[in-house]
Amino acid sequence: MTLRATPVTRVTPQTTAPRLVARREQGQDPVVSPGPALLAGIADGPGLAAHRGRFGPASLPSADVLVELARAVDLRGRGGAGFPSAIKLASANRRKAVVVVNASEGEPASRKDAALISLAPHVVLDGAATVAHALGTCEVHLVLPSDAPAIRTGIERALRERVAGGERIRWRLHDAAPRFVAGQAQAVLQLLAGKENLPVTAWQPEAVRGHKGRPTLLSNAETFAHLGHLARVGADGYAAYGTAREPGTTLLTLRGDGWDPEVREVPFGTPLADVLSADEMTQPLLLGGYHGTWVRPVRLPGLNVSRIDIAAAGATLGAGVILPLSPGWCPLVRTEALVDYLAGQSAGRCGPCYNGLPALAEAVRDLVHRGGPFGRVEELCGLVARRGACAHPDGTARLVASMLTRFPEEFDLHERGGCRGVGDMAVA
Amino acid sequence: MSIHEALRKSGDQVSPARDDRVSPARDDSVRKGEHTLRVDWPACKAHGVCAEILPEVVSLDQWGFPIVSGAVTDDVLEMARAAVKACPTLALRLIQPPRRP
Numbered sequence A: 001m002t003l004r005a006t007p008v009t010r011v012t013p014q015t016t017a018p019r020l021v022a023r024r025e026q027g028q029d030p031v032v033s034p035g036p037a038l039l040a041g042i043a044d045g046p047g048l049a050a051h052r053g054r055f056g057p058a059s060l061p062s063a064d065v066l067v068e069l070a071r072a073v074d075l076r077g078r079g080g081a082g083f084p085s086a087i088k089l090a091s092a093n094r095r096k097a098v099v100v101v102n103a104s105e106g107e108p109a110s111r112k113d114a115a116l117i118s119l120a121p122h123v124v125l126d127g128a129a130t131v132a133h134a135l136g137t138c139e140v141h142l143v144l145p146s147d148a149p150a151i152r153t154g155i156e157r158a159l160r161e162r163v164a165g166g167e168r169i170r171w172r173l174h175d176a177a178p179r180f181v182a183g184q185a186q187a188v189l190q191l192l193a194g195k196e197n198l199p200v201t202a203w204q205p206e207a208v209r210g211h212k213g214r215p216t217l218l219s220n221a222e223t224f225a226h227l228g229h230l231a232r233v234g235a236d237g238y239a240a241y242g243t244a245r246e247p248g249t250t251l252l253t254l255r256g257d258g259w260d261p262e263v264r265e266v267p268f269g270t271p272l273a274d275v276l277s278a279d280e281m282t283q284p285l286l287l288g289g290y291h292g293t294w295v296r297p298v299r300l301p302g303l304n305v306s307r308i309d310i311a312a313a314g315a316t317l318g319a320g321v322i323l324p325l326s327p328g329w330c331p332l333v334r335t336e337a338l339v340d341y342l343a344g345q346s347a348g349r350c351g352p353c354y355n356g357l358p359a360l361a362e363a364v365r366d367l368v369h370r371g372g373p374f375g376r377v378e379e380l381c382g383l384v385a386r387r388g389a390c391a392h393p394d395g396t397a398r399l400v401a402s403m404l405t406r407f408p409e410e411f412d413l414h415e416r417g418g419c420r421g422v423g424d425m426a427v428a
Numbered sequence B: 001m002s003i004h005e006a007l008r009k010s011g012d013q014v015s016p017a018r019d020d021r022v023s024p025a026r027d028d029s030v031r032k033g034e035h036t037l038r039v040d041w042p043a044c045k046a047h048g049v050c051a052e053i054l055p056e057v058v059s060l061d062q063w064g065f066p067i068v069s070g071a072v073t074d075d076v077l078e079m080a081r082a083a084v085k086a087c088p089t090l091a092l093r094l095i096q097p098p099r100r101p
Helices: A048-055 A063-072 A085-092 A112-119 A121-134 A149-164 A185-192 A221-238 A307-312 A331-344 A351-370 A374-384 A392-406 A408-415 B003-013 B049-053 B074-086
Strands: A098-102 A139-145 A170-176 A216-220 A249-254 A262-267 A285-287 A293-295 A321-324 B036-039 B058-060 B066-068 B092-095
Touching (some): A048 A149, A063 A085, A063 A221, A085 A221, A098 A121, A098 A185, A112 A121, A112 A149, A112 A221, A112 A249, A112 A262, A121 A149, A121 A221, A139 A149, A139 A185, A149 A170, A170 A185, A185 A216, A216 A221, A293 A392, A331 A351, A351 A392, A374 A392, B049 B058, B049 B074, B074 B092
Parallel strands (some): A098 A139, A249 A321
Antiparallel strands (some): A249 A262, A285 A293, A285 A321, B036 B092, B058 B066
């Protein structure tokens, strides 16, 4: 992951069906630009000296102060669920707490955590140190993607710098399996426990009863970076960017699974038009990643990077994954390919998921290519939702449901044997 | 707001692979103070015993996995306990209503 110009090799979308097999092995490195807060120092390099020179030492407030700060700016987790960090922190603030930084980033089209921990490792590690100090623990687990060894090398280097600097935290590294559901909270706890890195049923929130039964503050890497930044600059400093209702910045991954992927840090309230090209603003947009929702181009002008605005548009920002449909692609065919991929990402443990998702993929294929019934697709969406240890089936159903409701013209066209896609995209 | 309440409320905007949702049931038909059934999905192997013992609450999908609909009302509470005990893989749990403060 480097700051670099757009790559040279490329294949035209028409010759490549959107079968999404691998991500980091095959995907291009995203272009990352310096940002206003978390990514402010990436041009200085990832070293500790440069980081300290720019930001100073990590700020170490008490748990009560940190909870109050998180509440004041309404900080939300950045793994996708948007859960209030203040509540999580307050719940985990008990004896023998454990801190878990989740940088596994199982979401195939998300690249922001990898970019953040590669280019600004100490921004994340300072945040983890801040949280660990607040919770009175020195045990911090870092969960890294196993398919990106360069990230681990970079983190190991960063940790050596911190240990040499006298930091007394026991950092423990873990390698998450390269699959979609491996980053889910319970799957991460399984990994920490030395078991298979797959979701299990959660009977208690991990903040109440997590790793080894201890209260566990498990959050996304970006969330820790925000907590560290917030502790350092205070609520007013944090609110220097963003809007009154949503202070601060957020990381976005643009085109994370396609050509010219990009990671950007933008203040909340930034118009989507500022992060997408004029052409992309005329295309359907998949917001929130493969578990996200489609937004029709007509809704895009005036839409901002904002959890609240995007929720009002019937979509979710999730972990900040923004996927404009490439020109010449059909959103129905694209969705069909995604559902096929998602069905293959089932861990194969929960009956409704390992039976339901392949059936759903088949029903969607039937609907999109052979004029099959809507009803069967809707029925299967209802059958898989809320019936698994994790919400992989729910997310898949949500993607399909948004396709069903957002693209009536495209369905009409398909019914008449047409397709707005070009080339082999239109063929079953 | 407790973490349990917050988790229930955040359910609708959850990004699924990272779901932290733990509420026993977000079924709208469940009223406060009622027991609910929860399935441990990875443990469930579709024996279908629960649906035989408690057809009032549990039906089976086309693959034989349980569909839990609604709360466990007092009149079927004993049968629900029996269903929990009878599950060959211990994949069913009866969740008590949250205690009132």
